[in-house]
Amino acid sequence: MHDLLPDWVAVEVAREADYLADLLPEEAAALSARAVASRRREFTAGRSCARRALARLDVHGQPLVPSENRAPVWPQGTTGSITHTAGYCAAAVARRSDLCAVGIDAERRTILPANVRAAICRPEELAWCARRPDEDWWPAVHFSAKEVVFKLWSPIVGTWLDFLDARLTIDVETSEFEAQILPGRLAKSPGAPTTFRGRFHATPDLVRSAGVVTT
Ligand SMILES: CC(C)(COP(=O)(O)OP(=O)(O)OC[C@H]1O[C@@H](n2cnc3c(N)ncnc32)[C@H](O)[C@@H]1OP(=O)(O)O)[C@@H](O)C(=O)NCCC(=O)NCCS
Structure with a gap:
């Protein structure tokens, strides 16, 4: 995704470890206990990529809980986007002072x-x-x-x-x-x-x- 976005958007593409990363308690609670394994893996990879991308903006340890419309609630002062499909997952984040919205x-x-x-x-x-x-x-x-x-x-x-x-x-x-x-x-x-x-x-x-x- 890096090639499609301005340099100042932090983009992370999932590696295998991202699919097995730990969720923060709020995120684990938001992921339904009935979620199938594939949904659990993609949700986890998206959060893990987003957290790594946010760290590049000096934002650390914030849970990314889904809102009512399923979009993640991004930490104050940031915005972002997550995508996943079979074999590929990425997250992109940026400071709100730089842009209103990013979509991937x-x-x-x-x-x-x-x-x-x-x-x-x-x-x-x-x-x-x-x-x-x-x-x-x-x-x-x-x-x-x-x-x-x-x-x-x-x-x-x-x-x-x-x-x-x-x-x-x-x-x-x-x-x-x-x-x-x-x-x-x-x-x-x-x-x-x-x-x-x-x-x-x-x-x-x-x-x-x-x-x-x-x-
Ligand atoms: C929301 C939607 C765009 C997600 O796209 P998708 O191809 O199904 O799935 P992706 O993997 O690319 O994206 C899923 C991620 O999008 C994010 N997302 C969900 N709802 C969202 C919303 N309302 N706004 C922004 N991001 C949203 C979430 O992070 C989600 O991943 P997560 O649940 O693991 O956190 C799609 O399901 C949808 O509802 N589309 C219909 C509306 C539409 O696209 N209209 C076209 C207008 S021109």
């Missing part, structure tokens, strides 16, 4: 079924994908980038944002994306940002995306 996302690069594509991509986005020579995997990039948009929107606006509430423009040359929030959603969200920007990177099996909103 990683997804296995898969060919999404038609019904999932239609739930994520607007008709004009599907038409754009269809014009690409390698059209099959661009919906996965839309999916990942839109999850970044949600992770930027959610801490700033605090409300739901549907996949079809944003129209994505992808620059294939620069690997950048821009998301325009559509008027219907903006009318219900006074003062919300209208545009979010980020970058993405895709390998044959992983799509990563990230963005920031600066102060």
Whole structure:
């Protein structure tokens, strides 16, 4: 993820030990006793990466408890984002004096079924994908980038944002994306940002995306 974010965002990608790290008591209490092993591992790796990244900002030993909307409550003066998918987990954190929000996302690069594509991509986005020579995997990039948009929107606006509430423009040359929030959603969200920007990177099996909103 380092390559997709400004230098002053602290990013940590999980190593095997992060999946087996200790949780702080508040975090362990927040993780349901019924959580399956895979959920326990990803939750733990995210917290462990985030704690290491926060240490680089001189923030130590703070629990990262999920809030009601499932986003972690970041220590005072900081903000961050966590992502996990099979075989990959990362956390990114920054000082609130530098930015309002950071969002990161990683997804296995898969060919999404038609019904999932239609739930994520607007008709004009599907038409754009269809014009690409390698059209099959661009919906996965839309999916990942839109999850970044949600992770930027959610801490700033605090409300739901549907996949079809944003129209994505992808620059294939620069690997950048821009998301325009559509008027219907903006009318219900006074003062919300209208545009979010980020970058993405895709390998044959992983799509990563990230963005920031600066102060
Ligand atoms: C919340 C959401 C974006 C998470 O994405 P995901 O691909 O399922 O999972 P990821 O591994 O990338 O991210 C999960 C992490 O996101 C974080 N997260 C959860 N809810 C969040 C929120 N409301 N805001 C910011 N971060 C959130 C958590 O840290 C979570 O990990 P944890 O539970 O272990 O702490 C997704 O589940 C979701 O609800 N999406 C629908 C809304 C959306 O994306 N709209 C698109 C608008 S254009």
